[in-house]
């Protein structure tokens with residue numbers, strides 16, 4: 001610690017908290033330990049009787065916690081992400097737009113492994129809204145070795161971006177509703193509106209829709225027809241289970257699509273089929289997607305709309321955390337559901 005005249009202390013770092021007392025009005029910390037003294041602070045400090053102050057000496061090879069936090073935030077934020085000015089050594093990180101949140105988990109771990117650093121985030125691979133909090137980064141001590149921050153910067157530049165928000169694409173969606181009971185008008189279609197609502201949340205819409213009976217040829221031809229008409233995502237509802245009338249999985253296979261999975265380790269949603277017809281994703285959705293608030297369909301949609309190709313490992317990875325708790329008020333995606341391995 002060093003004693004400095006207050007007028008000469010601008011840009012230097014306070015070594016301890018400074019208390020202010022205004023009788024009947026205020027008693028508390030006016031300036032916190034670690035605060036970098038600003039031009040405007042001088043008069044305030046003089047008014048609370050501080051003509052001299054103790055300042056912390058930051059050595060040539062060290063950085064103040066706020067400078068460390070800026071380095072962490074600046075070099076970790078990719079497209080669609082912004083951060084706040086640090087306060088008490090911490091910067092908060094937010095999404096600057098709606099999209100798919102991507103977090104490089106391995107890199108995040110490695111940065112924390114450097115020590116004296118706290119970098120915490122929410123889970124990635126979910127939809128994020130504009131100005132939603134993603135995480136925060138801070139330097140734990142008041143000062144940190146410059147060398148360590150250089151190392152962090154190098155790792156972030158090489159392996160980054162650590163955090164990014166990918167845009168959703170406007171996809172043309174083809175919807176095939178299966179079910180002879182719906183086709184023949186015995187019951188009203190209630191699956192279509194659920195799908196249309198969920199697609200709208202990604203600013204896209206169902207541009208082609210048909211209702212077909214539980215017959216393999218009808219379902220197959222409807223899928224191929226939508227593909228020919230330029231659908232970029234094809235969704236087939238119902239008929240996904242084990243009854244003799246459940247023809248959807250067979251029909252998707254018959255189109256020649258590459259089947260990624262029939263069956264997922266997710267409840268609800270275990271009977272879902274994910275396939276690609278050329279590069280067009282084809283989803284066979286079981287009845288639970290119409291009934292349940294949140295299912296495996298909600299885990300896949302953000303990634304499909306961000307243009308990511310889903311593989312079998314992605315789907316198997318859902319098993320840990322794949323059981324939805326069906327809370328009375330659904331907080332998804334702010335819960336464990338689908339957060340995976």
Ligand SMILES: Nc1nc2c(c(=O)[nH]1)N[C@H]1C(S)=C(S)[C@@H](COP(=O)(O)OP(=O)(O)OC[C@H]3O[C@@H](n4cnc5c(N)ncnc54)[C@H](O)[C@@H]3O)O[C@H]1N2
Pocket residue numbers: 177178179181182187188189190191192237238239240241242246269270271285286287288289290
């Ligand atoms: N023995 C087994 N049975 C079931 C299994 C299983 O593994 N073994 N899985 C269960 C699970 S999990 C689900 S989810 C359902 C999947 O059902 P499907 O996708 O085959 O659904 P459907 O049989 O076509 O319909 C179920 C129910 O929903 C009504 N429905 C269907 N589509 C519409 C629509 N567009 N509008 C209104 N209502 C619709 C339909 O009439 C049926 O009542 O299988 C379990 N069984």
Ligand code: MOO
Pocket residue numbers: 266267268269270271272286287288
């Ligand atoms: O596909 Mo069912 O998909 O688990 O409720």
